[in-house]
Amino acid sequence: MSRSIVFSQDEFYHLYNRGTEKRIIFSAKADYERFIALLYLCNDTQNVHLNDRPSSNLAERLLLERVSPLLNIGAYCLMPNHFHLIVQERGDNGISRFMQKIITGYTMYFNKRYERTGALFQGEFKATHANQDEYLKYLISYIHLNPIKIIDSQWKEEGIKDKKRAENFLDQYLYSSYLDYCGKTRPERKVINKDVLPRYFSSVNNFKTTTRDWLTSTPKVEPRG
Known part of the structure; x- marks a missing residue:
């Protein structure tokens, strides 16, 4: 996957991609869990073949051994038609190798499951240097x-309509690392390595407060790209 951005060791990047023609790429719980398993297992210098693994259970797949990670995943969020990752490059072209593995692996899974052919994602993944x-x-x-868009698609443009409802929805959303930042014990915690990120949040409560403040604030910075 060639691109103009050069990934530098120890630097952080925001990676994202969406379904081709903005199509849905996660149609069921099994799809989300497959991608989360791939986030963990594709993050390895060795190749992974999930069909050769005896279990299809997410928790068991997250217990499988890896040789050496290609990159550090600091945070992630899966949405019905796109995904976001915050990663740190570890060197040796780790980001590009990881993304090629996960995009190829998930596309093969999705196309087989839903009896389709062709590209699933909208070209190359996008990246910005954080x-x-x-x-x-x-x-x-x-x-x-991001998941708040599922229940309130215009909240960023028009303002949050029901902050409590939005907060409760985040607390129940399983397909991002939000719950891991909130201190919840679950198998998915193995996907991320928060320790590589600067310590912006002094506690779980500080993370929640800082994040939820954006629900009613106008951001000073916006994601680029």
């Missing part, structure tokens, strides 16, 4: 707030 603290800190909140 090279400023203010921007990186905002990105962590930004991607974790």
